[in-house]
Amino acid sequence: MREIYRQTIHLVFGVLIAFSVLIFKKQLIIPLIVSIVIGICLYFLCKRYYIPIVSDLLNLCKREKEDGKGAIYFAIGMLISLILIDDIKAVFFGILVFAVGDSLATIIGIRGKLKIKYFGKTVEGFLAFFISASLILYPFYGTYGIFVALISAFIEFVSKKIRIDDNLYLPFIVAFIINHQINICSLMNFI
Structure with a gap:
């Protein structure tokens, strides 16, 4: 149940931040830096002291041995x-795809039956990410959006083997692939 709370918060805040990017654009850089600094301070303070609301929220949603690092990594x-x-x-789509896809992959993957032990993930979680990302991207990017969804779902699927928190790199990778659509499509046509 704790993971459901965690992923719901991940989903809601991720979607809100994605739409904030559309509205405020690069002006969000300074507030994000401030949020990261505050988050890091709260992270260390909560390890030593009880901070009302913040500590309660972290206790409700934290994974074992994490204490909110995922949120800081997501902001970074x-x-x-x-x-x-x-x-x-x-950038908007990178954040949106990650927020929705990662949350749904976890929520659905928890109950998944087809586990791939080597990756520590489930096929159902992979499909949840891929389908949600495809539904988000296809209306705007067509089949290229499905390609991006597949690549991002695969990266999320193998993320435990990468050993770097996927919150750090997946929004960027999705945004990077979308941003370089013309170059990648040209390369794909060349091959």
Whole structure:
């Protein structure tokens, strides 16, 4: 049940931040930096002290031995995307695909029956990510959106083997692939 709460928060805040990117664009960089600094401070404070609401929320949603690092990594991943990717629409979709796909992959994957032990994931979780990402991207990018959905779902699927929190890199990777659509499509046609 704890993971459901966690992923619901991940989903809601991720979607809100994605739409904030569309509205505020690069102006979100400073608030994100401030949020990251505050998040890091709260992370260390909560390890030593009880902070009303914050500690309760962390206790409700934390994974074992994590204490909210995922949220900080997610903010850093979004910041990296905002700084390095010029196309705001690509950043928006990178964050949105990750927020929705990652949350649904976990929520559905928890109950999945087809486990791939090597990756520590389920086929159902992979499909949840892929289908949700496809539904988000296809109306705007057509078959290229499905390609991006497949690549991002695969990266999320193998993320435990990468050993870097996927919150850090997946929003950026999705945004990067979308941002370089013309170059990648040209390469795919060349091959």
